[in-house]
Amino acid sequence: MSNIIEVKNLKKQFGDFTAVNDISFEVKAGEIFAFLGPNGAGKSTTIKMLTTLLSPTSGSIILNNNNPVENPNAVRHSFGIVFQDPSLDDELTAWENLEFHGVLYNIEKGLRRKRIEELMKFVELWDRKNSLVKEFSGGMKRRLEIARGLLHHPKILFLDEPTIGLDPQTRNHMWTYLEELNKSEGITIFFTTHYMEEASKIAKRIAIIDHGKIIATGTSEELQIKTETSSLEEAFLKLTGNVIREEGANATDKLRAHRQWRGGGKR
Amino acid sequence: MKTIYIMWLRELKRYLRSKSRIVGSLGQPVLFLLALGYGLGSTFQKAGQGNYIDFLAPGIVGMTIIFTSIFSGIQVIWDRQFGFLKETMVAPVSRFNIMIGRTLGGATIATIQGIIVFCLALIPGFRPQNWFMIFPLILIMLLVGTMFTALGTAIASQLEDMQGFQLIMNFLVMPLFFLSGAIFPLSGLPPVLVLITKFDPLSYGIDAFRILLSNSGVYSLTLDISVLVIITLIFLSVGSYLFSKVQI
Ligand SMILES: Nc1ncnc2c1ncn2[C@@H]1O[C@H](COP(=O)(O)OP(=O)(O)OP(=O)(O)O)[C@@H](O)[C@H]1O
Numbered sequence: 001m002s003n004i005i006e007v008k009n010l011k012k013q014f015g016d017f018t019a020v021n022d023i024s025f026e027v028k029a030g031e032i033f034a035f036l037g038p039n040g041a042g043k044s045t046t047i048k049m050l051t052t053l054l055s056p057t058s059g060s061i062i063l064n065n066n067n068p069v070e071n072p073n074a075v076r077h078s079f080g081i082v083f084q085d086p087s088l089d090d091e092l093t094a095w096e097n098l099e100f101h102g103v104l105y106n107i108e109k110g111l112r113r114k115r116i117e118e119l120m121k122f123v124e125l126w127d128r129k130n131s132l133v134k135e136f137s138g139g140m141k142r143r144l145e146i147a148r149g150l151l152h153h154p155k156i157l158f159l160d161e162p163t164i165g166l167d168p169q170t171r172n173h174m175w176t177y178l179e180e181l182n183k184s185e186g187i188t189i190f191f192t193t194h195y196m197e198e199a200s201k202i203a204k205r206i207a208i209i210d211h212g213k214i215i216a217t218g219t220s221e222e223l224q225i226k227t228e229t230s231s232l233e234e235a236f237l238k239l240t241g242n243v244i245r246e247e248g249a250n251a252t253d254k255l256r257a258h259r260q261w262r263g264g265g266k267r
Numbered sequence: 268m269k270t271i272y273i274m275w276l277r278e279l280k281r282y283l284r285s286k287s288r289i290v291g292s293l294g295q296p297v298l299f300l301l302a303l304g305y306g307l308g309s310t311f312q313k314a315g316q317g318n319y320i321d322f323l324a325p326g327i328v329g330m331t332i333i334f335t336s337i338f339s340g341i342q343v344i345w346d347r348q349f350g351f352l353k354e355t356m357v358a359p360v361s362r363f364n365i366m367i368g369r370t371l372g373g374a375t376i377a378t379i380q381g382i383i384v385f386c387l388a389l390i391p392g393f394r395p396q397n398w399f400m401i402f403p404l405i406l407i408m409l410l411v412g413t414m415f416t417a418l419g420t421a422i423a424s425q426l427e428d429m430q431g432f433q434l435i436m437n438f439l440v441m442p443l444f445f446l447s448g449a450i451f452p453l454s455g456l457p458p459v460l461v462l463i464t465k466f467d468p469l470s471y472g473i474d475a476f477r478i479l480l481s482n483s484g485v486y487s488l489t490l491d492i493s494v495l496v497i498i499t500l501i502f503l504s505v506g507s508y509l510f511s512k513v514q515i
């Protein structure tokens with residue numbers, strides 16, 4: 001099988017802080033790949049570089065045979081994404097948000113309307129289709145974002161903590177759907193999560209990233225054997241240590257905390 | 268085409284849904300019309316400048332358009348903060364079209380607001396010299412709206428959050444407004460200021476409004492329109508370039 005994502009020596013700096021530090025990995029076409037790591041490890045930053053939202057400081061990315069820096073539009077054609085942070089238009093209705101997405105992704109009208117109905121029923125929001133998104137609960141917004149991510153069937157689907165804030169029913173429901181989609185259409189799935197059972201059960205291959213560096217890759221079993229542990233959670237803790245990561249109110253807070261911490265370590 | 272249309276539609280839907288934005292942004296022009304219209308009207312007439320409301324109305328229409336359209340352009344910052352910008356930035360469509368759609372949406376909203384203010388100006392007694400001039404007037408409103416939405420977008424593409432908003436209002440929008448001849452004639456100004464007003468694109472818009480509405484501009488309609496078209500094209504190119512380079 002060929003590689004649909006190839007990342008070599010990828011690096012991203014914000015000022016003098018290195019968020020992603022020289023990482024390399026591949027994802028095969030049709031694979032389900034999980035990216036695990038503590039808060040602030042650099043997962044979202046990596047996804048942003050893969051999806052043309054951020055340009056790398058150095059290193060190379062090939063996604064579906066195209067380079068996101070040189071040829072962003074070709075790359076944008078090949079993926080769909082569910083972001084970690086909210087990305088809906090609150091002033092539009094649920095249905096309008098999906099319709100907007102469908103038009104941007106050039107899905108023909110008949111198919112678009114059909115899929116919107118199917119997906120809204122799937123995430124149980126069909127009876128709320130004409131409500132403004134700002135009236136939704138956090139979980140309902142999340143479900144709508146997932147429906148939107150599945151509206152066009154891309155070659156690669158990026159899911160940045162897709163199940164955050166979802167109840168177990170919806171989570172199971174969603175993963176069953178995604179696994180089916182992966183089998184029937186061969187869609188490659190690249191996701192991040194903090195639920196280890198989820199990663200262990202769904203992902204064929206896992207990369208663990210910490211402080212911007214990939215520290216291990218392999219199947220859940222391989223990681224457990226390597227660390228002589230009996231669950232992915234234990235393996236993860238053994239690899240990344242037990243220290244709780246600083247979680248600031250925003251990126252700059254985090255950055256400042258990180259700098260202080262690193263500076264303090266050196267002195 | 269579809270991209271431009273859907274972006275335009277989104278801007279319009281958001282506008283039509285926020286009643287407070289519609290009413291709120293009409294408050295200022297109405298206040299200016301009434302306070303200045305009644306407050307300065309007699310002084311203006313005594314100074315031999317003619318009917319002040321006929322002079323003021325086109326200026327206030329211009330004011331409505333610059334405020335509304337810069338504000339529409341600045342919405343890019345809100346979209347960035349609320350996260351929606353990401354959704355449009357990863358879509359497989361050209362960012363140029365996204366920017367054009369947004370800009371035309373902003374221009375349309377500004378024009379609607381301009382027309383409302385035009386109608387409100389009829390209450391204190393403003394009358395256009397020829398009602399048919401309304402049609403070319405609307406076209407020029409759209410042009411001025413496009414120009415300033417593009418400018419707003421260009422600036423917003425460079426800003427991370429709303430911190431810079433006050434700065435833009437005080438050091439860009441207000442000077443552009445006051446030096447445009449919207450509320451007082453530019454003819455009596457000291458030469459340095461007159462020179463500066465020549466670089467204010469809004470003054471050409473307002474001049475065109477006056478020519479069409481009360482046949483009383485300082486430049487010619489051809490000059491006004493040429494300047495407006497050129498500046499609009501420049502702002503559109505700069506705006507779409509900066510917008511296409513936005514990182515999240
Ligand atoms: N725009 C930015 N400016 C400065 N620093 C940033 C920026 N974006 C991210 N960072 C920093 O880069 C590091 C990695 O952030 P990233 O969002 O990739 O983490 P993550 O692995 O997704 O974490 P989480 O599990 O909390 O989502 C963090 O320390 C963060 O503070």
Ligand SMILES: [Mg+2]
Pocket residue numbers: 043044045084160
């Ligand atoms: Mg993240």
